[in-house]
Amino acid sequence: MRIAMISEHASPLTVLSGRSTGGQDTHVAELAAALVDRGHEVHVYTRRDSTTLPGTVATPDGYEVLHVPAGPPRLLPGDELLPHTGEFGRWLAGHWRDAWLPDVAHAHFWRSGLAAVHAGRRTGVPVVLTYHALGTAQRRLRGVRDTGPPGRAGYERALGRAADRVVVQSQDEIGELVRLGVPRSRMSLVPAGVNERIFRPDGPVAPRDPARPRVLTVGRLTESMGFEEVVRAMPAAPEAECVIVGGPPAEKLPTDGSARRLTALARSCGVADRVRLIGGVPREELSSWYRSADLLVAAPWHEPFGLTALEGMACGVPVIGTDVGGIADTVIDGLTGDLVPPRDPRALGTAIRRLLGDNVRRFVYATAALDRIRSRYSWRRCAEQLSLVYEAVATVARPATAAA
Incomplete structure (x- = not known):
């Protein structure tokens, strides 16, 4: 299958450069590599900024990273990215119509979901969404210190109903989304994986005092x-x-x-x-x-x-x-x-x-x-389960709408 992965603010190239801290960028990089191992063709779309080169980067793991020109070409904090999401989605729609039409799009995080749904409706590409973190949980955790946009919960609720499938990572997330108003029938539980090549029982051990636990x-x-x-x-x-x-x-x-x-x-x-x-x-x-x-x-x-x-x-x-x-x-x-x-x-x-x-x-x-x-919790198992989700949504034909 042709799989488009949208990760607006978290580029998998940070993993290849050694700058990743193990967040969404790592998730996208390792999932893309596992999907390529299963024979899929994967393109990852992320926003171009001052740290990235324009155009397409082919990775050693076999997937491609495309930098989308949306907003000013400089690093932006998360709360300044939302106004440029429409531009991101319009670029995706044009690219999918003219250059490379995917069988399915998998959006990571809610802003990526906005761009993917925008492009999907104009090209007929079905959309799968992984939230990674929910605004309602962040608001409850941080209270008045939460800096997310006030309308984030509304966006997340609408996206859960607009996406063809929501991929959740835990039972707790299922409960959170049901309370938000997302139908349980739209969700598939697929836990993420862990890189067993890096994280394994054998290998070097950091220095320690053997006499102290x-x-x-x-x-x-x-x-x-x-x-x-x-x-x-x-x-x-x-x-x-x-x-x-x-x-x-x-x-x-x-x-x-x-x-x-x-x-x-x-x-x-x-x-x-x-x-x-x-x-x-x-x-x-x-x-x-x-x-x-x-x-x-x-x-x-x-x-x-x-x-x-x-x-x-x-x-x-x-x-x-x-x-x-x-x-x-x-x-x-x-x-x-x-x-x-x-x-x-x-x-x-x-x-x-x-x-x-x-x-x-x-x-x-x-x-x-x-x-x-x-x-x-292997990435191989995660890719197998997600492949079934992708195949299920890709079989549902959806007409494209006129470009806005």
Whole structure:
């Protein structure tokens, strides 16, 4: 099949350049590569900005990246991209009519969905949508600090009804969309995958003190990732160290506000000698940090999917996660790891102390987690399931409308 993937703000080329932090850009890059492996022809459309070259880039993985001229050719924050979405959609429609007509379009994130639906209606191309993150959840999490456009929930509701199929990544997302007003009948649950070439049990291990248990946590240094709760939990495990991987490079941590707040919190909790901030590391090196850990803590307040938990599981590391979003699907409580309530350092500390003190349980969790990754969360399996979704929507003929 010919598959168009629309990822307006997140280019898969950041993954190939080593600049990715493991977000939507990584998802799109690895999904596109897996679809090519299944014999599909894949074009990825992303917005041209000052960091990209115009035209088409052929990737080593066999898919092409096309840069769409929509808005000024410079980097724009997310809240400034919405006015240029119509231009993005019109360019797509023209390109699909004149140069390369796909069998199906898969949009990633709601703004990409707006552009894809616009182009799909003018060319007859069916549209599949993955939200990746929902505005209603962001609003609930951030409250008055949410900077998303006020009408985002309305756009997301309309898109859920306009798209031919909505691909959801967790049971929690299904409930969120049903409450938003998107029919359950329009949804297909297809969990994303984890790169088993990078994240695996064997391979290099980051240096560590063998006499001190290591608790690892990974992610962006934002409040909602739950790093403060992890630091507050560490007094319950007085023999262990806590290693935090993420944020800016190590040399920039002393001037980073979030890193400084975590360091100050560690001092106030009496654990400054046992909490280490490593900073951001290249994705290819991240697995060595997972393999160095006795357990991984994934403690966000909300998480649409929970990639870090999957990566740790794929490296054979037992996981303690918060019972939210995608983590509640990926970590089976008492079988592949432990789940605790979000924003509860007391419960988290108890779980850390308990698991560090039980070598047999950690081994059982790690073994079961690795089996779960291999049976359910490979990119090969994800591409197989999505291929069935694409084939189903592509069989429904839809006439194109006149260009606006």
